[in-house]
Amino acid sequence: MANYRNKGGVAVIELNNPPVNALSFEVRSGLMNALKRAHDDKDVKCIVIHGKGKNFSAGADIKEFGGTKQQKPWITDACRLADESSKPVVAAIAGTALGGGLEVALFCHYRIGTPSCRVGFPEVQIGVLPGAGGTQRLPRLIGVKHSIDMITSGRHVMAEEALKLGILDKIVTDDIIEEGIQFAKSVVGIDVGGRILRNRKVEDAGSKVFDDEISRVKKKYKGYIAPLFCLKAIQASMQLPYDAGMEQELKLFQQLVSSGQAKAQQYTFFAERISARWQLPSGANSQTASPLPVKTAGVIGAGTMGAGIALCLITSGIPTVLVEQDQKFLEKGVKTVEGDLRGSVALKKMTAEQANKAISVLKTSVNLEDLHDVDLVIEAVYENLALKKEIFAKLDKICKSKTILCTNTSSLDIDTIAEATKRRDKVVGTHFFAPAYIMKLQENVYGKDTSAETVATVMALGKRIRKVPVLVGTCDSFVANRMLHPYATEALFLVEEGASPYEVDQALEDFGMPMGMFRVSDLSGLDIGYKVRKEAAKRRGIELTSDTRFVNGERVCLLANVLVEKGRLGIKSGKGWYNYGSPGKREATPDPEVLDTIEEYCRKYDIKKRKISSQEILERMQLAMINEGFKILEEGIVSKPEDIDIIWIYGFGWPKYMGGPMFYANEMKLKNVYRKIRDFHQNYPFSIHWTPSKLLARLSETDLPISKWTSLINSNSKL
Numbered sequence: 001m002a003n004y005r006n007k008g009g010v011a012v013i014e015l016n017n018p019p020v021n022a023l024s025f026e027v028r029s030g031l032m033n034a035l036k037r038a039h040d041d042k043d044v045k046c047i048v049i050h051g052k053g054k055n056f057s058a059g060a061d062i063k064e065f066g067g068t069k070q071q072k073p074w075i076t077d078a079c080r081l082a083d084e085s086s087k088p089v090v091a092a093i094a095g096t097a098l099g100g101g102l103e104v105a106l107f108c109h110y111r112i113g114t115p116s117c118r119v120g121f122p123e124v125q126i127g128v129l130p131g132a133g134g135t136q137r138l139p140r141l142i143g144v145k146h147s148i149d150m151i152t153s154g155r156h157v158m159a160e161e162a163l164k165l166g167i168l169d170k171i172v173t174d175d176i177i178e179e180g181i182q183f184a185k186s187v188v189g190i191d192v193g194g195r196i197l198r199n200r201k202v203e204d205a206g207s208k209v210f211d212d213e214i215s216r217v218k219k220k221y222k223g224y225i226a227p228l229f230c231l232k233a234i235q236a237s238m239q240l241p242y243d244a245g246m247e248q249e250l251k252l253f254q255q256l257v258s259s260g261q262a263k264a265q266q267y268t269f270f271a272e273r274i275s276a277r278w279q280l281p282s283g284a285n286s287q288t289a290s291p292l293p294v295k296t297a298g299v300i301g302a303g304t305m306g307a308g309i310a311l312c313l314i315t316s317g318i319p320t321v322l323v324e325q326d327q328k329f330l331e332k333g334v335k336t337v338e339g340d341l342r343g344s345v346a347l348k349k350m351t352a353e354q355a356n357k358a359i360s361v362l363k364t365s366v367n368l369e370d371l372h373d374v375d376l377v378i379e380a381v382y383e384n385l386a387l388k389k390e391i392f393a394k395l396d397k398i399c400k401s402k403t404i405l406c407t408n409t410s411s412l413d414i415d416t417i418a419e420a421t422k423r424r425d426k427v428v429g430t431h432f433f434a435p436a437y438i439m440k441l442q443e444n445v446y447g448k449d450t451s452a453e454t455v456a457t458v459m460a461l462g463k464r465i466r467k468v469p470v471l472v473g474t475c476d477s478f479v480a481n482r483m484l485h486p487y488a489t490e491a492l493f494l495v496e497e498g499a500s501p502y503e504v505d506q507a508l509e510d511f512g513m514p515m516g517m518f519r520v521s522d523l524s525g526l527d528i529g530y531k532v533r534k535e536a537a538k539r540r541g542i543e544l545t546s547d548t549r550f551v552n553g554e555r556v557c558l559l560a561n562v563l564v565e566k567g568r569l570g571i572k573s574g575k576g577w578y579n580y581g582s583p584g585k586r587e588a589t590p591d592p593e594v595l596d597t598i599e600e601y602c603r604k605y606d607i608k609k610r611k612i613s614s615q616e617i618l619e620r621m622q623l624a625m626i627n628e629g630f631k632i633l634e635e636g637i638v639s640k641p642e643d644i645d646i647i648w649i650y651g652f653g654w655p656k657y658m659g660g661p662m663f664y665a666n667e668m669k670l671k672n673v674y675r676k677i678r679d680f681h682q683n684y685p686f687s688i689h690w691t692p693s694k695l696l697a698r699l700s701e702t703d704l705p706i707s708k709w710t711s712l713i714n715s716n717s718k719l
């Protein structure tokens, strides 16, 4: 709703729908009525609109887009009177004015804001466009070029920049409502005509600008349709009179809002928030547990991951001690940190001043004792259980009793590592993804004794360092890599059976993955997987050779080992599944030598090759991984499907416009997913990953949407 009061001739209208004042039906109706009341009241000389609490408004209520139609009045109907009023209307912005919230403000004649306020049109991120005049009014205020930037990126613009652009008329430092009232009073009597945006003309930026922007947007936001629709709408502001432009914007909005991409992106928006609400098997949860303060941190190991993790901490202002085993490794790690900071400055992702500030909070050491006073330590040494246990036992003695001890292990058992200490409640996995400074996912892994306070601390830390933290239970390889295993295994089987690695990658990239499986393997280094496979086999008393085709009755494909043994380690050696010309180069070209190697391998084992369609490639890789996802849910390793989707989106770049693998399965209908998995199980009986998940079988008998799966899991703990 919207509250109304008359304060000495100033109508003060409050958008009231905390926490973010989303423009629900009640708020739109309330705003419309309040503006009418202010318009009709002869005592009212000017009008101020503000938001209740910390925010002006986060825009349309996204939940309403899920229905079949949005009830009138729409934002445009609600705001028409602001536009037409001869009494000055002022938007007083604190917190955020986003999407429809900014559109409301653009219907006002003036906009003032606090120094910390933010404005923006983030609609592209939820698969739509500003549909209440944003694409027609913003170009009339700040021009086409800046409007394209803001609307196609969805970025938030801070107060200072908003003032420079002309979106804000003034930045005010006192109470925003009082400032709004004073500002409104000061403009009474000044003709508002020139302030009404619909009356302004958009400068003709020419059609070339749009041709160039289409190419840029197609490249930068590959696969996303909303940014392209935004460009069409902005172009209409230039080509059409205001009313016709508004009609065109609405038409484009309606097409987008009913698209599959919008549905998936909006699911992702809420999934991220659902996933942030964690729960432990004990019942302790994000509502009941409080994090411990993390004022200082330590990182052990300055290799690929440790250097990146330290970078995340120091760029978030957390003083960090980086510890290595010797000076040589330490210097190498510090060089990486400094190089990455320089790179970020060069790419204008931060200023030189910010980079200097970050480096100033980094301390280095070759002595674990220097971690005695930190609040939290993240260990990122080699993936070796004995070494990790040794380090945790030492840390337990060195660190304060409250210090939380985290491990970045990608596969080892958290409980076994915790056993090396006398503070098992304070041991937790914080699994970052490479490159740690770039990838957003932080897969936090709790062990059987990890306390809720410890979990709350690492979840809060994740948010603070701008990651997306997701909580999972401990199991072999945790969630992300456990699901990756059947996905990658199927890719290799497909290659054995006749698809080329390049066809596999093409199918995945056409689907929207940022990189195909084989390109990713080359990037990580084929030797890493080689070592992991050899060591895992050794632990199980098995000797792997490139001739191994079955392990304990299960089909395996060790083609990657064959490549490693030929010196093809990936990007680092200049060749892997692809040819890169020389070591370290990134441009991947298909390599006939690899195809010959595959031919030879298939001949050796008498494997009949066949033509494999891109549909089969996608189905086999994705369904194998989705089936594993249901097993993970069934075992309670994660508590909700949204966790898995967020892991894939932020850990592996699954396209948001496809909503994550579990959402994708939901869209395919679970009865179809289950039927296909059963068929694959029949056709490929030697692959344990095709054994259908019992939870999937149960869910496929129901018609429950993804939002209701958890209720079935909870009500049927014995599946």
Ligand SMILES: CCCCCCCCCCCCC[C@H](O)CC(=O)SCCNC(=O)CCNC(=O)[C@H](O)C(C)(C)COP(=O)(O)OP(=O)(O)OC[C@H]1O[C@@H](n2cnc3c(N)ncnc32)[C@H](O)[C@@H]1OP(=O)(O)O
Pocket: 019, 020, 022, 058, 059, 060, 061, 062, 063, 064, 065, 066, 067, 068, 069, 070, 074, 075, 096, 098, 099, 100, 101, 103, 122, 123, 126, 128, 129, 130, 131, 132, 134, 253, 254, 257, 270, 273, 274
């Ligand atoms: C259906 C057929 C239609 C037919 C056509 C009809 C035409 C009608 C014309 C409509 C025109 C609409 C035009 C308008 O341009 C469209 C929009 O405005 S879309 C919305 C754009 N805004 C956003 O995308 C902002 C989203 N929010 C955020 O980015 C963040 O929430 C924030 C505002 C930066 C605040 O961040 P935080 O402080 O971290 O808080 P949370 O994110 O945790 O949020 C708190 C709480 O609020 C919920 N929430 C936030 N924003 C919205 C929202 N816009 N709608 C609904 N709910 C919102 C969020 O989910 C949290 O709740 P929880 O999930 O935890 O319960």
Ligand SMILES: NC(=O)c1ccc[n+]([C@@H]2O[C@H](COP(=O)([O-])OP(=O)(O)OC[C@H]3O[C@@H](n4cnc5c(N)ncnc54)[C@H](O)[C@@H]3O)[C@@H](O)[C@H]2O)c1
Pocket: 300, 301, 302, 303, 304, 305, 306, 323, 324, 325, 326, 329, 380, 381, 382, 383, 384, 387, 391, 408, 409, 410, 411, 431, 432, 433, 434, 524
């Ligand atoms: N590389 C990845 O893609 C990736 C992704 C996620 C998780 N991980 C995990 O992160 C951890 C580190 O992996 P990485 O790839 O960064 O390894 P790395 O080999 O690049 O770095 C490990 C570093 O640890 C240092 N180190 C070894 N023993 C030490 C000790 N006693 N004291 C201090 N430093 C010591 C080494 O000198 C080395 O610099 C592993 O557990 C790995 O499984 C790796």
